[in-house]
Amino acid sequence: MRLLATTTNLSVAAMLCAAQLTAQQTPDTTATTPGTVQQPSATARAAMYMNIGFTALVDAGWSTEPDVPSLQLGDHDPRVRGFTIPNTELTLDGAVDPYFKGFSNIVFKLDEGGETGVELEEAYLLTTSLPANLQLKLGQFFTEFGRQNPQHPHSWAFVDQPLVLNRMFGPEGLRSQGMRLSWLAPTPFYTEAMLGVMNSVGGTTFSFQSEESPEIHGGVVPGPAVESPGDMLIVPRIVSSFELTGTQTLLFGVSAALGPNNSGPSARTRIFGVDAYYKWKPAAAQQGFPFVSLQVEGLARRYEAAEREAAEDASILLPNETLRDRGWYGQLLYGIRPRIVAGLRADVVSGDEASFASELRTDRFRLSPNVTWYPTEFSKIRLQYNYDDRKSVGTDHSVWMQFEFLLGAHASHKF
Numbered sequence: 001m002r003l004l005a006t007t008t009n010l011s012v013a014a015m016l017c018a019a020q021l022t023a024q025q026t027p028d029t030t031a032t033t034p035g036t037v038q039q040p041s042a043t044a045r046a047a048m049y050m051n052i053g054f055t056a057l058v059d060a061g062w063s064t065e066p067d068v069p070s071l072q073l074g075d076h077d078p079r080v081r082g083f084t085i086p087n088t089e090l091t092l093d094g095a096v097d098p099y100f101k102g103f104s105n106i107v108f109k110l111d112e113g114g115e116t117g118v119e120l121e122e123a124y125l126l127t128t129s130l131p132a133n134l135q136l137k138l139g140q141f142f143t144e145f146g147r148q149n150p151q152h153p154h155s156w157a158f159v160d161q162p163l164v165l166n167r168m169f170g171p172e173g174l175r176s177q178g179m180r181l182s183w184l185a186p187t188p189f190y191t192e193a194m195l196g197v198m199n200s201v202g203g204t205t206f207s208f209q210s211e212e213s214p215e216i217h218g219g220v221v222p223g224p225a226v227e228s229p230g231d232m233l234i235v236p237r238i239v240s241s242f243e244l245t246g247t248q249t250l251l252f253g254v255s256a257a258l259g260p261n262n263s264g265p266s267a268r269t270r271i272f273g274v275d276a277y278y279k280w281k282p283a284a285a286q287q288g289f290p291f292v293s294l295q296v297e298g299l300a301r302r303y304e305a306a307e308r309e310a311a312e313d314a315s316i317l318l319p320n321e322t323l324r325d326r327g328w329y330g331q332l333l334y335g336i337r338p339r340i341v342a343g344l345r346a347d348v349v350s351g352d353e354a355s356f357a358s359e360l361r362t363d364r365f366r367l368s369p370n371v372t373w374y375p376t377e378f379s380k381i382r383l384q385y386n387y388d389d390r391k392s393v394g395t396d397h398s399v400w401m402q403f404e405f406l407l408g409a410h411a412s413h414k415f
Contacts, residue, residue, distance in 0.1 A: 056085065056406075058084075061398060102125055140176065143233075177198060190239075200260055217261075217354075220309045233258070236255070240252055271301045286338060305322070310356070323351065325351040329345060363391040370384035
């Protein structure tokens with residue numbers, strides 16, 4: 001059984017029911033009129049529904065660092081002092097036919113200069129009737145690596161993205177075009193194994209063949225190339241969940257992302273990660289409250305940088321070397337009472353020295369307490385403070401408010 005929380009569906013199905021009722025009360029003349037197109041049956045019309053949703057995040061706040069993007073590295077993090085809209089999403093999903101479900105997520109956002117950007121973030125098909133507990137996903141989507149990477153910003157428990165995910169997957173997270181096969185194992189507890197095969201080229205494959213790679217290794221990036229199966233990005237993952245008691249659940253996962261990088265021929269990147277999620281909720285909980293949850297992810301990267309020409313000065317030749325980075329975050333949430341949640345997150349990242357000095361690979365520690373109020377399921381108000389210690393720069397303090405509203409449907413959230 002897939003572990004999914006509740007889903008809110010738009011009432012398109014209700015409108016279809018009304019349409020069906022109207023159709024039943026109206027004589028069908030198309031069957032007797034030569035040359036007219038056969039209309040779909042009531043059953044087919046019932047399956048042709050689509051959920052439509054719109055989510056908007058508005059951030060406001062201040063930081064002691066005037067260059068906020070140097071502090072807030074995520075693409076959906078607060079990017080300026082004052083107000084910003086880092087993410088709005090138009091989501092469409094529904095049943096394509098008895099064999100497939102479709103999902104699309106189109107993002108609109110305002111950059112630091114107030115310019116609007118539009119992005120097709122995800123668009124994929126999911127099979128619904130493969131045998132042997134198999135499921136295939138095909139299209140563009142966030143890779144299922146760890147807990148948070150596949151989640152959209154409105155699902156996050158904090159205003160910003162964890163530092164270790166910024167370091168390993170870049171500002172927009174790890175996503176690409178490809179396919180993912182999953183298998184739900186017939187075990188007495190939930191166990192799912194997944195294998196993703198994706199393009200390693202693109203702006204959202206940060207540690208692989210990305211145009212942003214000079215920020216990691218400092219070298220010149222050649223043109224994108226997928227010339228053989230060995231140039232693909234491979235992402236295996238296995239996750240299991242256990243009911244410790246009637247009120248406690250533990251989920252544990254292991255992930256990897258393996259593929260070429262563009263520092264030179266035959267250079268490759270390997271990222272490994274472990275994640276765990278624990279939740280306690282009493283049997284007498286009302287509306288899901290009170291609860292306590294703890295989420296932890298740890299990642300390590302081995303980046304094989306080939307001998308390369310420096311991007312900033314072609315007369316400098318950077319040596320062949322292996323760049324090693326690591327980090328983790330842990331976030332504790334306490335559902336104090338219905339619709340009020342207090343949280344505390346700790347971020348730690350570090351990297352070994354290399355011939356090219358990158359601010360993205362320096363040691364850093366961040367501590368973030370926050371409190372969130374959910375007036376209803378369709379809105380959210382969050383207050384967060386960040387104590388940020390960049391070891392090579394100094395400490396900074398930031399306070400951010402986040403407002404969210406949701407119209408229509410929104411997709412299911414992972415447990």
